[in-house]
Amino acid sequence: MKKYQSFVRVITGLFKRAVIESAPNLSIEVTSVCNSKCVFCPNAIMRRPRQHLDMGLYMKAVDEFAAMGGVNISFNCCIGEPLLDPHLLERARYVKQFPQIKPVWFTTTLQWLHKFNMDEFFNSGIGWLVISTMFLGRERYKSFFRVDCYEQTLNNIIALIKENEKRQTKIHLNFSLKSTGESNKEIMDHPDFKMIDTLMGGKVRQGLDNSSLFVDDWCGAVTLPKYLRKRPIYPRFFRPCRLLYRALHIFSDGKVGLCSCRDFEENSDLIVGDIKKDSLKDLWNGPKHARLVNDWCRKNVISVICRTCRHYVY
Numbered sequence: 658m659k660k661y662q663s664f665v666r667v668i669t670g671l672f673k674r675a676v677i678e679s680a681p682n683l684s685i686e687v688t689s690v691c692n693s694k695c696v697f698c699p700n701a702i703m704r705r706p707r708q709h710l711d712m713g714l715y716m717k718a719v720d721e722f723a724a725m726g727g728v729n730i731s732f733n734c735c736i737g738e739p740l741l742d743p744h745l746l747e748r749a750r751y752v753k754q755f756p757q758i759k760p761v762w763f764t765t766t767l768q769w770l771h772k773f774n775m776d777e778f779f780n781s782g783i784g785w786l787v788i789s790t791m792f793l794g795r796e797r798y799k800s801f802f803r804v805d806c807y808e809q810t811l812n813n814i815i816a817l818i819k820e821n822e823k824r825q826t827k828i829h830l831n832f833s834l835k836s837t838g839e840s841n842k843e844i845m846d847h848p849d850f851k852m853i854d855t856l857m858g859g860k861v862r863q864g865l866d867n868s869s870l871f872v873d874d875w876c877g878a879v880t881l882p883k884y885l886r887k888r889p890i891y892p893r894f895f896r897p898c899r900l901l902y903r904a905l906h907i908f909s910d911g912k913v914g915l916c917s918c919r920d921f922e923e924n925s926d927l928i929v930g931d932i933k934k935d936s937l938k939d940l941w942n943g944p945k946h947a948r949l950v951n952d953w954c955r956k957n958v959i960s961v962i963c964r965t966c967r968h969y970v971y
């Protein structure tokens with residue numbers, strides 16, 4: 658079924674006319690610090706500095722984004738765990754003052770939720786979390802995330818679900834379930850899965866339906882374990898990745914790029930500027946962005962990083 662859906666997406670994508678959106682979605686790498694070393698992530702080999710984004714630069718970016726009419730901000734990091742950012746709640750509260758901007762969301766392992774005061778966490782304006790995790794016991798968790806944080810994570814998930822039940826303003830929870838090659842039946846039979854799925858009213862199973870053993874290998878930088886398979890490299894002749902039409906990404910050192918997820922060393926030609934000296938509007942409407950899209954569209958000149966990227970979006 659999934660193969661069929663991917664095929665249909667690719668074919669219909671070929672006929673859709675892509676237009677650069679007037680205001681992008683903005684993803685902000687609030688921190689590039691992450692304690693995990695997930696088997697499918699280049700965190701363990703990343704050489705750039707691990708740091709939290711300066712608060713002044715962050716505010717400049719949000720102010721400029723709001724002035725552009727932007728509405729979607731996420732704290733999704735290229736590499737990084739947002740809950741390890743000491744300014745996380747301050748940042749969410751800052752966004753909240755702009756009514757046009759939707760509540761922020763981000764992906765997290767939730768390993769560090771216990772460090773936060775729950776009243777502050779829920780009142781900060783965080784609207785949605787994608788929890789990247791598994792419910793298959795400590796040893797399998799350790800072998801995938803390569804940290805010994807299973808019980809801590811499980812307790813945090815239970816605490817968050819229970820807090821959510823108590824509160825009027827809820828945080829929307831999604832699960833991005835990982836496995837080490839187990840069948841859906843084996844996953845669903847695990848007592849921890851059953852417990853969390855029951856607490857969530859059966860919604861975790863939906864995450865299981867959406868999970869996939871097909872992943873990207875970051876242009877060959879990551880050697881995947883045998884139970885994960887590489888996504889196919891879809892044809893992209895004259896058809897720029899959709900991210901180039903709709904997203905800007907601010908890295909934790911202030912650099913601004915067009916790819917929010919694969920340029921893990923920030924050293925590709927998709928880096929268009931730096932929030933320290935450039936305005937977001939100028940970068941989004943600027944000549945470098947236009948050239949990258951037009952070169953791909955009209956001459957099939959594709960940025961090196963995009964040529965073999967398995968995360969390419971139609």
Ligand code: SF4
Pocket residue numbers: 691692693694695698699700735736737738766
């Ligand atoms: S996938 Fe996310 S949680 Fe895992 S190592 Fe990479 S940055 Fe950290």
Ligand code: SF4
Pocket residue numbers: 898899900901915916917918919920962963964966967968969970
């Ligand atoms: S093709 Fe890959 S590297 Fe290029 S913009 Fe899309 S996701 Fe990023």
